[in-house]
Amino acid sequence: MTKKADLPRNPGVPRRNNTQQILNAAEKIFSAYGFAGARIDDIAKACDLPKANILYYFGSKEELYRATLQRLLVGWLADADQWISVKHTPAVGLEGYIRSKMAFSRSKPDASRLFMHELLAGGERVRAFLDSTLREHVEQKAVVFDYWHKQGLCAPVDSTHFMFTLWSMTQAYADMQVQFAAVLGRRRLNIADFEKGISTILQLAGSICLTEATADTPPQTKQLVHDTTKESKSAEKRNKNKRK
Amino acid sequence: MTKKADLPRNPGVPRRNNTQQILNAAEKIFSAYGFAGARIDDIAKACDLPKANILYYFGSKEELYRATLQRLLVGWLADADQWISVKHTPAVGLEGYIRSKMAFSRSKPDASRLFMHELLAGGERVRAFLDSTLREHVEQKAVVFDYWHKQGLCAPVDSTHFMFTLWSMTQAYADMQVQFAAVLGRRRLNIADFEKGISTILQLAGSICLTEATADTPPQTKQLVHDTTKESKSAEKRNKNKRK
DNA sequence: GTCTATACAGTGATAGAC
DNA sequence: GTCTATCACTGTATAGAC
Incomplete structure (x- = not known):
């Protein structure tokens, strides 16, 4: 055909x-x-x-599977990674991170689901990634949260478990999409559903932000509508890593 | 053997x-x-x-699978269900719900993972449950959140997507346990990890509570330590539904 | 009622024609 | 380099011995 x-x-x-x-x-x-x-x-x-x-x-089937996993892992961190950074305030960084993760769940739900499958099966084939790459990644983010806290920009929070909640909430819009859609009475989630999800997650995760109107952050960033023009440099980097 | x-x-x-x-x-x-x-x-x-x-x-394998799913679905809602109720304040109800869901993820991780597997595969075998039972369940909860909001007990929130975040965060401690444990440098999550998870989730989800010290709620309920003696009636009901 | 032996379809992998 | 035909094996399911 x-x-x-x-x-x-x-x-x-x-x-x-x-x-x-x-x-x-x-x-x-x-x-x-x-x-x-x-x-x-x-x-x-x-x-x-x-x-x-x-x-x-x-x-072999095994090799194909590993190749598929490999391609997936490369993009998993790179996309949203940069937003949790001392270069941003928590309000800006968290929103960027959450939007980026949600965009991933929306545009590449299969990648997210495949990763979940591997975790459910024990994760032996991504053991190296989990034990080294991901673990170090989270340790680096802990430094950022520590810095934010010391600067009085965010409430004290266990940065590791906080990252867990961010992963779980955002990836659920891919992994549990069937369930969410059924509850909403649809066959699939639409863009509006994802936007509602983003708002809700921002409402929860954003509660750790203490910046009512801090120095280097304009007030409108609290509006939960991210100004992409101000982050064009980062956006370019993100798009670069999208393919291949 | x-x-x-x-x-x-x-x-x-x-x-x-x-x-x-x-x-x-x-x-x-x-x-x-x-x-x-x-x-x-x-x-x-x-x-x-x-x-x-x-x-x-x-x-047949199919029948065994369906029987396994059936047993799982019965306990899925019943356990934590009751906590989202107008009988409780948001602070008490959310804490009870989250603790109950986390206890489920800890004591029956396999049940949670099996459900996730079914969702990943398309969820056709739990279609009836998703479309009717679960959907009605969420609609009932929406009434509670609406009541809470009108009483000035909690901030305005999309109750459906809020439920999504509660499910995803709590179930992730079962479904993504391998990943979480690896990041924490362990082979499996221990009790302390689950407690840290509960605290973090309560910190986020609890942010929608507006009750600084409302009428019918004693101040210590804000301490995130639930007094089980006051909820013994509900606890009984929960235990009744545990087996069979 | 329980379990051993086996039929039969499906699956990963390969040899060899194009 | 590409794909058809086939093999060896695993897995579900059943018939029939105990």
């Missing part, structure tokens, strides 16, 4: 093309059924390629 | 016994790998019973 556009003559190009298509399909299938539950045949159908083709490119 | 105590002579009794053992084992295995990923053989090993025995009791 859906032929892959036109077959290019350039050698190596189809491989590159197919590799991406396979990874996209793999992310979709693995995110629904996990590693053990997913079947290569389903992935093949999802990217309209012969089953054996997939094994030709990736060698 | 671990023989099932001593085989009872009473007819029908072993069936009852085995049925529970199988369901416990099924919950464990299904919660790790989901329906598609779990294998009956693994469940058989987990409850030290022959593989065919399981199919004899439940007919």
Whole structure:
């Protein structure tokens, strides 16, 4: 049916093309059924390629799974990471972080779900990421929260568990989307639902901010509407990491 | 190895016994790998019973899965449900709800994970529960939040999305336990971790409470330490629904 | 009622034609 | 490089012995 556009003559190009298509399909299938539950045949159908083709490119189901996970982990932190920084006030940083995480849940729900699957299965295949990269990441953020607190910008809070709540609330809009949508009487969440979610999460997480109108932060940042023009430098960096 | 105590002579009794053992084992295995990923053989090993025995009791893998889900859903709402009620102030009710949900995540993490698995897979097998029971449940809670708001007891908040955040934050301590533990440098979360989690979640969710010292609520309820003696009636009801 | 032996479909992987 | 045909194996389910 859906032929892959036109077959290019350039050698190596189809491989590159197919590799991406396979990874996209793999992310979709693995995110629904996990590693053990997913079947290569389903992935093949999802990217309209012969089953054996997939094994030709990736060698084995295990390797394909690891490649899919790898691509996911690269983008997981990079996107929202920068917002928790001493360069921002808590009000600005938290809003940027939450908006960024929610955008991720909305645009790449499969990535979030695949990660959840791996955690449910024990997380052995992301052990190194969890034990080193992520742990150090959280330690760095603790420094920022400590700084904010000492500057009188935010209430005392356990920064680690606070990060846990931010992750769980934002990722739930991907992982538990089926449940949320059912409660709201829809088949899928729409943009307005995500905006409502952002408002609610900001209302809760933002409660730790003490800056009624602090020096370097204009009052309108308290309005929960982030001014992107002021953060264009960071936004550029974010977009750069989006693909590949 | 671990023989099932001593085989009872009473007819029908072993069936009852085995049925529970199988369901416990099924919950464990299904919660790790989901329906598609779990294998009956693994469940058989987990409850030290022959593989065919399981199919004899439940007919098919599908039926066993549905039975496991069913048992789970019964307890999911009943436990913490009562706390969101006009009988309580927001401060008391939210604390009771959060503590109850966190106790569930701690004592029955597999149940929470199995539910998450089902959601990730599309939730078709809990569709009826999501569309009717859960949806009505949330609608009832909205009435309570509305009442609280009109009484000046809590800040205006989207009650539905607020419930979403409560679910996600508390259940994450079961579903993402592997991740949280790794960040904290442990193999598993301990009691102190859960207490820290409760404090943090209370700090965020409690921010919607406006009762500095309202009429019918003693001041110490603001201390985030719930006095169980005052809620013994509700506690009884909760325990009644715990088993079966 | 319980469990061993086995039928049968599905799944990951490979050999070899194009 | 790509894909069809096939293999070896695992997993669900059942028939029938105890």
